[in-house]
Amino acid sequence: MISHVRTIWLTFLHLFTKKVTIEYPEEKVKLHPRWRGRIVLTKDPDGGERCVGCYLCAAACPVDCIALQATEDENGRRYPEFFRINFSRCIFCGFCEEACPTYAIQLIPDFEMGEYNRQNLVFEKEDLLINSEGKYPGYNFYKVAGINAGVKGKGEGEQEEAPVDIHSLLP
Amino acid sequence: MTVMQHIWIVLGVLFVLLNIAAGLIWVERRMLALWQDRLGPNRAGPFGILIVLADTLKLFFKEDWIPPFADKWIFITAPAIVVGTVLLSFVIIPFAPNIVVADLNIGLLFFLAMSSLAVYSIVLGGWASNNKYALLGGMRGASQMIAYEVFMGLSLMGVVMLTGSFKLSDIVAAQKDMWFCIKQPVGLVVFFIAGIAETHRLPFDIPESESELVAGYHSEYSGMKFGMFFIGEYLGITLISAMTTTIFFGGWLGPFLPPWLWFFIKTFAFIMFFILLRASLPRPRYDQLMEYGWKLLLPLVLLNLLITGAIALWIRG
Ligand code: SF4
Ligand code: SF4
Numbered sequence: 001m002i003s004h005v006r007t008i009w010l011t012f013l014h015l016f017t018k019k020v021t022i023e024y025p026e027e028k029v030k031l032h033p034r035w036r037g038r039i040v041l042t043k044d045p046d047g048g049e050r051c052v053g054c055y056l057c058a059a060a061c062p063v064d065c066i067a068l069q070a071t072e073d074e075n076g077r078r079y080p081e082f083f084r085i086n087f088s089r090c091i092f093c094g095f096c097e098e099a100c101p102t103y104a105i106q107l108i109p110d111f112e113m114g115e116y117n118r119q120n121l122v123f124e125k126e127d128l129l130i131n132s133e134g135k136y137p138g139y140n141f142y143k144v145a146g147i148n149a150g151v152k153g154k155g156e157g158e159q160e161e162a163p164v165d166i167h168s169l170l171p
Numbered sequence: 172m173t174v175m176q177h178i179w180i181v182l183g184v185l186f187v188l189l190n191i192a193a194g195l196i197w198v199e200r201r202m203l204a205l206w207q208d209r210l211g212p213n214r215a216g217p218f219g220i221l222i223v224l225a226d227t228l229k230l231f232f233k234e235d236w237i238p239p240f241a242d243k244w245i246f247i248t249a250p251a252i253v254v255g256t257v258l259l260s261f262v263i264i265p266f267a268p269n270i271v272v273a274d275l276n277i278g279l280l281f282f283l284a285m286s287s288l289a290v291y292s293i294v295l296g297g298w299a300s301n302n303k304y305a306l307l308g309g310m311r312g313a314s315q316m317i318a319y320e321v322f323m324g325l326s327l328m329g330v331v332m333l334t335g336s337f338k339l340s341d342i343v344a345a346q347k348d349m350w351f352c353i354k355q356p357v358g359l360v361v362f363f364i365a366g367i368a369e370t371h372r373l374p375f376d377i378p379e380s381e382s383e384l385v386a387g388y389h390s391e392y393s394g395m396k397f398g399m400f401f402i403g404e405y406l407g408i409t410l411i412s413a414m415t416t417t418i419f420f421g422g423w424l425g426p427f428l429p430p431w432l433w434f435f436i437k438t439f440a441f442i443m444f445f446i447l448l449r450a451s452l453p454r455p456r457y458d459q460l461m462e463y464g465w466k467l468l469l470p471l472v473l474l475n476l477l478i479t480g481a482i483a484l485w486i487r488g
Contacts, residue, residue, distance in 0.1 A: 004452060011451035014206050021210040 031109035033135070036094045038110040039085055041125065042103065042134035048151070049129065050104035050141060053080045057096035057105050065089035066096060075150030077142065083125040088118050102141040106134040181272055188261060192405040197223050199405075199446050206450040227398070235394035238300070245299035250389075250396045253292035253403035257410055260285040264413050265340045267423045267430040278339040279331065282414065283324050286369055290316035292403065293371070293378055297388035308387025311457060312378035315368055318464040322472040323365035329358045329479040330418055343422035352419040357475040359419045361468055366411035368464070370404060372445055374452040377460055412441030 022029055031037070044050050053070025071081040096105050115121050133139070142151035146160065155162035197212065197220050204211025215221035237246060263278035265271040275281050290313060297309020331337060333354060334345040342351075352359045368375040379387035389400045416422060416437040423430035425437075455463065 008447060008451045011206050012447055014208055017208055019205070019210050020208050023210070023213075 031111075033109065035109035036092045036097075036107040038087075038113055039090070039096070039105060039107055039123075039128065040130045040132075040134065041083060041128045042106055042130060042132060042136075044140040044142070045133060045138055046140060046151070047131075048077075048140075048142070049079050050102045050139075051080050051083065051100075052078045052102055052104070052141065054078075054101060056099040056101065060095040060099035061090075062093060062095060063089045063091055073150075076147070077149035077151070080125060083128060084122060085128060086122050087113060088121040103134070103136040103139050106136075108134070177272075180270055184261060184266070184270075184272060185258070188258065188406065188409065189402075191409055192402050193223050193227065194220075195405040195408065195442065196226055196401075198442070199449075202443065202446045203450050206447065230395055230398040230401075233394040235396065238302075238391050240301045241391060242299040242301065245295050246391075247396070249292050249296035249299060250392065250399035250403070251292075252295065253289050254399050254406065256285045256289040256292070257403055257406040260410050261406075261413070263339055264410075264417060265343060265422060266434050268340075270431060271340065274338060274340050276336070276338045279327055279337040279342075279418075283320070283327075286323075286410070287316065287320050289369075289403070289407070290320075292400075293388045296392070296400070297378075300388070300391040302391050304384045304386075305388050305390045308378045308380075308384050308390070311380075312371065312388055315371070315375070315377055315460065315464075318461060319365040319368035322361055322464070322469050323369060325469075325472045325476060326358045326361040326365060327418060328476055329355045332476075332479055332483050339417055339422075342418055343424065346421040346424060350419060350421045350424075355419065355475075355479070357471060358479075359415070361472045361475070362419070363411075363415060364468065366415065367445070367448065368460075370407035370411055370445075372404065372408060373449040374454050375460060376454060377457050380454060408442055408445045409438065412438045412445065415441050 042050050051068075053068060055068065055070070058064070058066040058068060065086040066084070067086075068083040069081040070078055072078050092107065094107050097107050113121070140151070142149050144157055144159070146154065146157070148154050200222065201211040201213075201219065212219040212222040215225055237243060260282050262272045263275050263281050265274060293312035293316070294309045297305045297307075297312065300306070330342060330351050333351070334342050336342065336345075345351075371378050376387075378384075379389070381387070384390070389397055392400060413434075416434060420437050422437075423434045425433035428436075
């Protein structure tokens with residue numbers, strides 16, 4: 001009985017405590033830097049597209065909402081011809097970001113993407129591509145990769161040795 | 172009083188009551204939210220008061236479905252019974268010295284009779300739904316009401332002994348010097364507990380208990396029929412609060428302010444307490460509720476009756 005009265009009294013005191021409600025449209029929710037929201041495609045420090053069209057994100061996506069087609073430019077640099085994410089299916093699991101070998105695809109802290117028309121939730125490459133390096137500044141895949149795609153020649157990378165002269169390997 | 176005055180009082184009381192019952196939708200949600208550290212509905216209109224309108228509109232536009240397996244006519248009448256009986260109980264409540272619909276000399280008995288009739292709504296609703304959850308809810312409702320009705324009546328008898336009348340205006344007048352909540356504390360506590368059980372509000376919402384019985388006796392109801400049960404519940408809260416005010420807290424008596432305002436303030440305080448109870452206490456198990464009623468409250472109230480009677484006799488010499 002006493003404990004009941006005490007419970008009632010303590011509940012009553014909650015009238016005067018600070019409320020936890022965040023009145024959303026006026027007051028924004030605090031999102032953390034690694035919050036998984038809207039997906040973007042980032043660029044490397046030199047302004048080139050990071051995505052190399054390896055399809056790993058599309059393969060990792062559990063709901064199959066990524067579609068892309070890889071192609072090559074005249075230097076042999078691979079990039080996606082189109083890149084399409086259907087956000088009405090995406091579950092924001094972040095698997096695509098984990099799978100990506102080039103830090104191209106990233107999830108950013110933004111969830112305000114409501115649309116009246118479902119078709120508007122299908123984002124094309126021009127909607128996804130942003131002019132920024134996102135969460136991993138200073139990284140350029142083609143600077144560390146062992147191929148020549150117009151960024152650097154073979155063997156000119158920082159942690160790279162010059163290619164071996166295969167003729168010298170003969171016995 | 173002329174006939175015209177009478178009609179005005181009836182219409183006025185009906186208007187105020189139905190508006191209070193509707194307004195309680197908002198009051199309850201807001202207060203519950205505040206007690207749970209939330210803000211509650213505050214978007215529609217000033218302070219969110221238009222949620223009442225939105226909710227009513229929603230109820231009206233919902234599909235009013237009568238299950239094909241239900242007992243149709245009983246199913247339809249059941250929700251009307253609860254609202255009807257509770258509204259009838261308000262007939263005897265004196266809101267202010269002259270504002271009362273019918274100051275019956277058996278007022279208290281009339282109130283007890285009407286609040287017992289309200290149980291028919293639950294039993295019939297549960298029965299007519301032809302659904303096992305609804306039936307269980309109806310059965311629980313019946314036994315709970317019978318149990319708590321017994322000592323709800325008995326808890327008021329102490330007051331009747333001290334006043335010597337069943338008439339509510341006499342009971343209020345007898346509290347000029349001292350409210351009955353001081354002379355009859357046990358009666359007050361027991362009456363209030365029985366009142367909670369009578370209105371089957373949390374923590375005694377055993378007939379509904381949505382975590383065990385879906386929604387109990389009104390599982391099958393939708394649309395405005397469900398709305399009637401809803402309104403009946405809020406009217407029930409108002410009724411018990413008004414009765415507590417009248418019988419134990421001096422009704423309209425109070426300094427400075429006009430009598431009807433005093434009555435309103437006191438009643439509202441009890442309505443708030445009802446909501447606070449809902450926010451703070453968990454629901455007991457069904458057998459615990461019955462045990463509590465028969466084994467603790469009934470002996471207590473009988474003892475109270477005995478002692479009150481003895482003292483009343485002793486004072487009269
Ligand atoms: S976040 Fe998950 S669901 Fe969304 S595109 Fe990436 S892998 Fe697919
Ligand atoms: S976004 Fe990343 S994982 Fe997806 S295709 Fe481009 S490089 Fe590969």
